[in-house]
Amino acid sequence: MTKEEANGATEEEQQAQSKKALKKQQKEAEKAAKKAEKQAKLAAEQQSADEDDFAKDRYGVSAMVQSQQKPDRALVRVEDLTPQKVDQLIWLRARVHTSRAKGKQCFLVLRQQQFNVQALVAVGDRASKQMVKFAANITKESIVDVEAMVRKVEQKIESCSQQDVELHIERIFVISQAEPRLPLQLEDAVRPDGDGEEEGRATVNQDTRLDNRVIDLRLPKTTTSQAIFRLQSGVCQLFRDTLTKKGFVEIQTPKIISAASEGGANVFTVSYFKSSAYLAQSPQLYKQMCICADFDKVFCVGPVFRAEDSNTHRHLTEFVGLDIEMAFNYHYHEVIDSITDTMVQIFKGLRDNFQTEIQTVSKQFPSEPFKFLEPTLRLEYTEALAMLREAGVEMGDEDDLSTPNEKLLGRLVKEKYDTDFYVLDKYPLAVRPFYTMPDPNNPKYSNSYDMFMRGEEILSGAQRVHDPQLLTERALHHQIDLEKIKSYIDSFRYGAPPHGGGGIGLERVCMLYLGLHNVRQTSMFPRDPKRLTP
Amino acid sequence: NMALRELASLEKYLGLKKPNKYSTQGDKKVPVLQNNNAPPLVGLVTIACHLVKEAKRPELLGDGAEGRAVVQQWLEYRVTKLDSHTEDTKSILKDLNLYMQDKVYLAGNQLTLADVLMYYGIHSVILDLAVQEKEQYVNVARWFDHIQHHPGVRHHLPPVVVLRNRLYTSRHH
Numbered sequence: 001m002t003k004e005e006a007n008g009a010t011e012e013e014q015q016a017q018s019k020k021a022l023k024k025q026q027k028e029a030e031k032a033a034k035k036a037e038k039q040a041k042l043a044a045e046q047q048s049a050d051e052d053d054f055a056k057d058r059y060g061v062s063a064m065v066q067s068q069q070k071p072d073r074a075l076v077r078v079e080d081l082t083p084q085k086v087d088q089l090i091w092l093r094a095r096v097h098t099s100r101a102k103g104k105q106c107f108l109v110l111r112q113q114q115f116n117v118q119a120l121v122a123v124g125d126r127a128s129k130q131m132v133k134f135a136a137n138i139t140k141e142s143i144v145d146v147e148a149m150v151r152k153v154e155q156k157i158e159s160c161s162q163q164d165v166e167l168h169i170e171r172i173f174v175i176s177q178a179e180p181r182l183p184l185q186l187e188d189a190v191r192p193d194g195d196g197e198e199e200g201r202a203t204v205n206q207d208t209r210l211d212n213r214v215i216d217l218r219l220p221k222t223t224t225s226q227a228i229f230r231l232q233s234g235v236c237q238l239f240r241d242t243l244t245k246k247g248f249v250e251i252q253t254p255k256i257i258s259a260a261s262e263g264g265a266n267v268f269t270v271s272y273f274k275s276s277a278y279l280a281q282s283p284q285l286y287k288q289m290c291i292c293a294d295f296d297k298v299f300c301v302g303p304v305f306r307a308e309d310s311n312t313h314r315h316l317t318e319f320v321g322l323d324i325e326m327a328f329n330y331h332y333h334e335v336i337d338s339i340t341d342t343m344v345q346i347f348k349g350l351r352d353n354f355q356t357e358i359q360t361v362s363k364q365f366p367s368e369p370f371k372f373l374e375p376t377l378r379l380e381y382t383e384a385l386a387m388l389r390e391a392g393v394e395m396g397d398e399d400d401l402s403t404p405n406e407k408l409l410g411r412l413v414k415e416k417y418d419t420d421f422y423v424l425d426k427y428p429l430a431v432r433p434f435y436t437m438p439d440p441n442n443p444k445y446s447n448s449y450d451m452f453m454r455g456e457e458i459l460s461g462a463q464r465v466h467d468p469q470l471l472t473e474r475a476l477h478h479q480i481d482l483e484k485i486k487s488y489i490d491s492f493r494y495g496a497p498p499h500g501g502g503g504i505g506l507e508r509v510c511m512l513y514l515g516l517h518n519v520r521q522t523s524m525f526p527r528d529p530k531r532l533t534p
Numbered sequence: 535n536m537a538l539r540e541l542a543s544l545e546k547y548l549g550l551k552k553p554n555k556y557s558t559q560g561d562k563k564v565p566v567l568q569n570n571n572a573p574p575l576v577g578l579v580t581i582a583c584h585l586v587k588e589a590k591r592p593e594l595l596g597d598g599a600e601g602r603a604v605v606q607q608w609l610e611y612r613v614t615k616l617d618s619h620t621e622d623t624k625s626i627l628k629d630l631n632l633y634m635q636d637k638v639y640l641a642g643n644q645l646t647l648a649d650v651l652m653y654y655g656i657h658s659v660i661l662d663l664a665v666q667e668k669e670q671y672v673n674v675a676r677w678f679d680h681i682q683h684h685p686g687v688r689h690h691l692p693p694v695v696v697l698r699n700r701l702y703t704s705r706h707h
Contacts, residue, residue: 391665392695408665411701 055128059135062145062173075145078112081162085150092167093145093175095218101136108135109160110146110167114226114360116160119148119167126170135169141178141215147171183212206520213525213534224364227357228522231350232510234357236301238349239322242342248297248326253286255279255303259484266308268317279305282503284435287325288464289491291499297326304505309529313518314456314508318527322509324461325501332437332447332463335500336423339461340376343421343451343504347372350513358514367515370420370453377422379413381445384424387412398444400431410455420512425449434478435471437463437500447500453512461502468492537565537578540654543689544582547650548589556581579609579651586647594647604641608648616655623659627671630656634673638680645684653681657691666702 076090094110094117104123109116121127121135138144148167156163209216217225240250256270256277268279283300290298304321324342328334347370350358358369385395391412393405401409413422429438429446439445448462465471468489475482475489482489510522520526525534538556545553557566559576567575567584575581586594596602615621634640640648660668660678668675679696682688 390695391697404664408701411665415699415701 053128053130055126055131058126058171059131060173061177062175065175078110078115078117078162081117081150081165081167083152083164086152086165088150089147089170090150091145091147093143096138096140096142096144098140099136099138101132104129104132106132106135108138108169110144115162117162117165117167118153118157118160119146119169121169121172131172135172138172138174139178139180141182141218142174143176143178145171145173145175182215184208184215206518210520210526210531211534217524224361227360228510228514228516229524231354231357231361231514232506232522234350234354235346235506235510235513236322238346239299239301239342242345242349243297243299243324246297246338246342248299248324249295251287251290251295251298251300253280253283253300253302255305257285266306268305268307281306282321283323284503285488287323287501288435288499289488291325291327292491292494292496294497296497299324301506304503311529314511316507316519316523316527317529319508319519319523320506321503322506323501323503325499327497327499328463329498332498332500335461335463335502336378336425336449337375339451339459339502340378340423344372344374344376346509347421347513361514361516365514365516365521370513370515371418372421373417373419377413377417377419378425379422381424381426381428384409387416398428398430400428406452406457407455410452413452414455420454421452423449423451432462434474434480435462435464436474437465449502451502451504453509454515456508456512458509458512459502459504461500463498463500466492466496466498535563535565536654537563539690540578540651541565541581541585543654543687543691544585544650546689547686548585548591550585550589554585577613579613582609582647582651593644594650596646596648597642597644601642601646605646605648608640608652612648612651612655616652626656627659627674631671631673634677638677640677645681645687649677649681649684650687653678653687654691657694660694661692665697668696669700669702 073091076085076092078092078094081090081092092110092112094112097109097111097116099106099108106121108119108121110119121132123129123132146167146169148169148171150165151168153164153166157166217229244250256272257280258277267281269276270279271277282304283302287298287300300321300323302321303318305318306315307317308315324339326335326338351370382397384401385397388395388405388409391408393408395405409424410420414420425448426439426445427448427450428444429436430444432446432448437447439447446462448460450457450461451459465474471489471492472482475485505519507519507522507526511517511519514522516522520528535558538558541556542553554567557568558564559566564577565581567581569575569584575584583595586592596605615626639645640652656674656678660675663671675696678694682691682693
């Protein structure tokens with residue numbers, strides 16, 4: 001190529017380039033013009049929309065409630081929406097359970113715990129179509145403030161708890177918005193476990209529920225979780241009330257302790273400044289010290305920590321212990337009678353005052369109603385052995401009951417005596433803790449007892465050794481370091497009354513009373529070897 | 535050797551005065567009975583049938599052509615399915631439970647060799663079942679209890695407890 005040709009080529013190129021550049025510029029200008037036009041159009045539309053939206057002050061997402069104001073406004077409870085309130089204009093705050101647009105209307109179900117009510121936003125003189133659209137798009141579980149007219153309905157609304165009225169919404173504001181994707185769908189979580197598999201619909205597995213406890217505990221339609229924990233609250237209350245009436249005093253015991261109370265294997269260690277301490281496995285030692293301090297009868301309600309690596313349906317690493325200890329006059333059966341009477345009062349209290357909760361739970365988790373006898377059935381260990389042997393079980397006289405044998409025994413007792421609750425008395429001494437009082441007539445047995453509900457153990461108790469000499473002997477026999485329990489033994493040196501007691505697990509009692517099958521269902525935020533959250 | 539003990543028990547049940555001397559052959563220790571001048575009898579079922587004939591108790595092999603065929607079927611089942619462990623125990627129990635729904639004995643209306651040998655063969659399985667499982671296979675348990683109580687049958691085997699009353703009535707347990 002010659003220089004001229006090269007130059008010429010460059011010139012051509014340059015010309016071509018400037019042509020290209022021009023074209024490009026033109027195109028870009030056109031594009032920009034189009035965009036501006038579109039924006040102007042949108043703005044115009046928006047303005048006209050705003051102008052058309054006569055209801056724009058009656059709905060929207062509220063600013064976060066940061067305690068900016070104190071409006072003089074009473075909020076009505078959903079459960080109080082009865083025919084008495086018809087034709088009243090009321091405010092209420094509830095969760096959006098569902099919202100569904102249908103043409104010029106939006107149907108919502110608003111929910112507060114186990115109560116829900118149908119609500120309606122309809123295009124009319126109070127609501128615009130933008131408002132209806134807004135209502136239909138509110139995400140499930142969002143909390144809303146609603147001003148509405150209470151209206152009577154001709155036909156009962158079967159699917160809601162408030163069946164005789166519905167709300168005609170005039171104002172609706174979102175107070176707290178829920179994210180659109182919920183970790184679990186409430187309809188699925190409420191479905192009884194068996195049904196889902198058959199009809200191909202999802203059920204929510206336990207781990208998902210426990211990981212998202214905040215939503216799982218809301219379970220609206222059947223409010224199973226709410227019912228379970230209301231019943232649990234009832235158990236605590238009945239426990240306290242019954243014992244208080246019997247003259248017991250509630251005490252608080254320390255949970256950070258210097259020595260493992262039930263044996264070294266299953267105890268959690270915590271660092272304590274420059275040394276270590278343990279989390280209490282039971283309030284045993286402190287209950288007894290209170291008896292020696294002449295409190296006569298005590299009980300305590302508090303956490304119990306067991307570092308047992310058991311992944312079963314009935315073990316938690318942390319649970320709530322309901323513990324009893326009392327001085328008695330001549331025979332530890334006075335203690336058994338007191339405990340069984342307390343349990344019976346709890347069962348009666350639940351049966352008489354918590355039927356709604358019991359029925360709610362059994363809709364999702366069907367079971368036989370809990371049966372008990374008055375007076376409570378008490379069997380001796382040797383009798384239980386005979387029953388088991390008759391059923392083909394081979395067991396030594398001093399063997400402890402394995403869990404399968406306990407369950408089989410529960411079945412045999414149910415079949416023979418028709419009760420889900422009974423006491424097993426006089427356990428072999430060899431399988432009980434060192435502080436258990438031996439039987440006076442037979443050194444192989446002890447003054448100790450377990451109590452069972454639906455064939456599973458709920459309480460372990462005994463007459464305690466209150467004599468420091470015998471206590472020392474028993475501790476040595478169990479190869480326990482006396483130094484570690486010196487202060488415990490010392491508490492019996494200055495006159496100690498004969499006494500006994502026992503402790504139950506709140507979660508296990510609730511689980512068994514309701515006939516549920518996993519203790520995690522009755523523990524609000526359960527702890528086990530694999531779970532530390534939420 | 536379990537097979538030899540079974541044959542000894544069978545002899546006692548049949549009331550045979552003179553117990554036979556058995557030998558075994560092969561790894562599986564199959565029982566063998568010398569048969570005077572005839573060729574030796576080999577195998578539990580073959581020998582058992584021979585003993586029944588020797589004791590002049592032909593009814594134990596079944597009543598009529600069909601009855602005899604059913605007895606033979608169960609004797610074969612004992613050796614090919616039960617002893618050989620080719621089938622999973624649960625499915626054997628399930629099949630047997632269904633079969634025994636409307637029958638008192640395995641074949642016909644009286645005790646036959648089929649009941650006796652099936653009882654000997656299935657004993658260890660039933661011994662290990664939990665109370666709940668025995669309730670689940672209620673017909674097998676009923677038949678088993680009936681046979682083990684039949685005079686003269688049990689001999690070398692320990693009794694297995696079969697409860698009369700149902701403990702696991704509802705589906706919640």
